[in-house]
Amino acid sequence: MFDTLTLEKYADVIIWGLQKGRSKAFAKSDFILVNYDHEALPLAEEVCAQLHDRGLIPIHRALPTPRMEYDRYTKANNKRLSTLTPGDKDLYNHLNGSISLIAPSSLTHLASIDPELLNLVQKSRHPLRQIMNTREQMGSFGWTLCMYPTQALAAQAGLSLEEYARQIKLACYLDDGTPTHKWRLLAKQIEALREELTSLGNCTLRVESDSVDLLLKVGERRIWAGLTGRNLPSFELYVSPDYRTVEGVYTSNLPSFRSGNIISDVRLEFKQGRVTAMQAAHSEAFVVKQLNLDEGAARVGEFALVDKRFSRISAFMANTLYDENHGGTWGSMHIALGNAYNNTLAGDVTAYDEELRRSLGFNSSILHWDLVNTERKRVTAILKDGTRKTIYEDGEFTL
Template identity: 50%
Template sequence: MFTKLELEKYARTLWWGLSTARTGQFKPGEFVLVRFDLDALPLAETLFDLIIEKGLVPVPRMNLSPNMEVSFYGKGSQEQISAVPAGDAEFTGNLAGLISLIAPASLTHLKGVDPSKIGRAAVARKFLRDIMEQREISGDFGWSLCAWPTKAMADASGLSLDEYAEQIRKACFLADDDPAATWARVFEDAQEVKAWLNGMEIKNLRIESEHTDLIVDPGQDRRWLGVSGHNIPSFEIFLSPDWRGTEGVYFADQPSFRSGNLVRGVRLEFKEGRVVRSEAEEGADFVAKQLGMDEGACRLGEFSLTDRRFSRIDAFMANTLFDENFGGEHGNCHVAVGASYADTYAGDQRELDAAKKAELGFNESALHWDLVNTEKKTVTAELKNGKKVVIYDDGEFKY
């Protein structure tokens, strides 16, 4: 699907993403975890070689196969699925980087598994994510991820495998002579948008489309982030709001695959920051169980907008990495229920402990689930001085 040259370009693009995402400089001999699904082995091998060239130590780890996941979550006892191997915390605490290559061989194999068991496994391992988050704040760790085309994703999206690969090729600029240089230019354009948004004193945001009317409180001491190298591709501009100020209705017209389940037409009604009613055209029971995973699962962790002028993605990809960055005719907005991103705190990251997070309304959860709206929409910012400004309309930022 990809030539040797395209594989090398993809690997160099991921290196740009990783080195951009990490605020500290890499040092020779540091460890970089390469986590991959089996189908992505050609890219994993190319990336392994590049990391060796950079003087770092690649640590390859293959994800569980679909059969392994069915066995683990289906047959595993609560003790088994909650167990964390000795040494994982020490290993995570010494990582300098992580690159994940997403290439699922199946999207539906976990459909018959109790989602609460998947949730318990995520909760048990959340402390590892917390370790990485703290290392990222100190500049000692960075991460990036990408997708590799598989038949499972192509079939779920309604594309042929070649069409799916072409979407990846377009979205990641792999046909360009130097994709990393193209990404650097997108990065600079996004910097301009973020500076414009961060210069506003926004009291709240109102998102209006045919089926959505939602109020979001950006929160105190927040900053807009995006195009940071963390995701390849990524065109979104986002923040983690104060979950307590979420009111109204949000509708995700784009389908979503999660834990083997397909959901369509998710409608969430928020009151005083929490989802008080959820509906779905398909997968309603699964949605309800996800929202009940833990105390923070029914609260908002992220609000995001994508400018259609940045993104070349114009097809449903059955993969959140691409779908949350959909450009298409009207761009997109998405919200995530569950965990917030601590790096959207505008102050000194080192002071953002659990108490400070709670004070500022940063949400805590083992869940982080992106739900995408691609309808034509208007986003209006009410400023603290009472003025109202349209910041986004029909797929474009109005800066």
């Protein structure tokens, strides 16, 4: 799908993102896990080669095929589904980084699987996520993920494979002679915006569009985040708000795929920080189950805005990584139901125990589900002194 030069550029950008996602520099012989779908093998090979060139140790691991995944859920009992592979905890305790290359051969093969089984597996991997989170907070672990074009993705997005690949090249600036340099320059621009947003403090945000009328407070002890290197491409500026303050109506007008289900036109009503009413054009029963995964699943864990001047993504891509970074005509926004992001807490995140997080309205859940709106909109910040300031309009930040 990509020629040799493009693969080399892409791998270089991915490793730049991995390094940016860490607070400490990599040391020689650090272990980097490279998870990849089999269709991304050409990119996985190049990534591993460049990791070796940098003195790091890649641990390559092919992800299960669609049949392997389907057979697991239909043939294994609950005990086997929830059993961690021997050695995984030890591996994760020694990992210094993780790269995931997403290239699915199917997006719908798990559509018939009981969501409770999917949730069982997700919950069983919580100990591994805890290890990664702890190591990340210590500065000894970083991660990133990216996409590789496949026919399955292109078909669900309604694009040709060639156009889908072109969207990836544009989004990651792989058509540029030195894309990593381009990402460094972009990171400086986003950092300047991030600092301005953070300087607004615990303001109230009012979001208005044809189908959105939402109020929320940023929250105490919050900072905005952007272009952390964890997702490539990434153009969003985001914060984990005080979930208790979310009020109003939010509609996601861009479809999303989750666990083999396509979900579209989700309309949510919030009162006192919780979803109190929901409608969806497709897979409404699935959405209900997602909202009931745990106590925090029906609360907001993230609020994000994307500036169309940064993002060259102009098509529906049938994958959240790209769709949550949609640029297009009017930019985009998204909220995420479920878990909040630690990197939006100010200061040393290890100082925030569960009691303190709860007191700050910082949400916790096994769910994190991004729901995207691409309509023309205005976002107004209402500052503590009552001053109103438009911070985003017609797809661009106005700071």
